Amino acid sequence: MVVAVDRNVVEFRFYRPQARKASVAGDFNNWDTEQSPMIRGADGYWRVSLRLGPGTYRFRYNVDGQWFADYAAFGVDHGPFGLDSIVRIA
Numbered sequence: 001m002v003v004a005v006d007r008n009v010v011e012f013r014f015y016r017p018q019a020r021k022a023s024v025a026g027d028f029n030n031w032d033t034e035q036s037p038m039i040r041g042a043d044g045y046w047r048v049s050l051r052l053g054p055g056t057y058r059f060r061y062n063v064d065g066q067w068f069a070d071y072a073a074f075g076v077d078h079g080p081f082g083l084d085s086i087v088r089i090a
Helices: none
Strands: 002-004 009-015 020-025 045-051 055-063 066-068 076-079 084-088
Touching: 009 020, 009 055, 020 045, 020 084
Parallel strands: none
Antiparallel strands: 002 009, 009 045, 020 055, 055 066, 055 084, 076 084
16 A cells, blocks of 8 residues: 655555565665565554655565565556556655
8 A cells, every 4th residue: 555645755555464574666766675674563564654756656565575566556557577566646
C-alpha cells in the first residue's frame, strides 16, 4: 500500500508479520534493496517513508529475498523481471 503523507513524501506499507527483513526498491533508488529498508510495526506492517520528486515511479517490495508487487498502489505494469508497481507523485 502506498499512502501520501505530505506533498512529496510517500509512505510505503507492506503486511508480512513473519518477515525478518523488508525493503522497497524501485527506479527511484536504482533498485537497490539496501537503500530503503523498512521497519516492522507491532501491527505486522513494514513501513518506510520516502521523499520523491514529481513523476511516475516503478517499485517492488523485497522481503526476505523475494520480490512482491503492490496491487494496492497506483497500478501495476509489466517490467523486465515481472510485475512492477506504480506510484505517481504530482
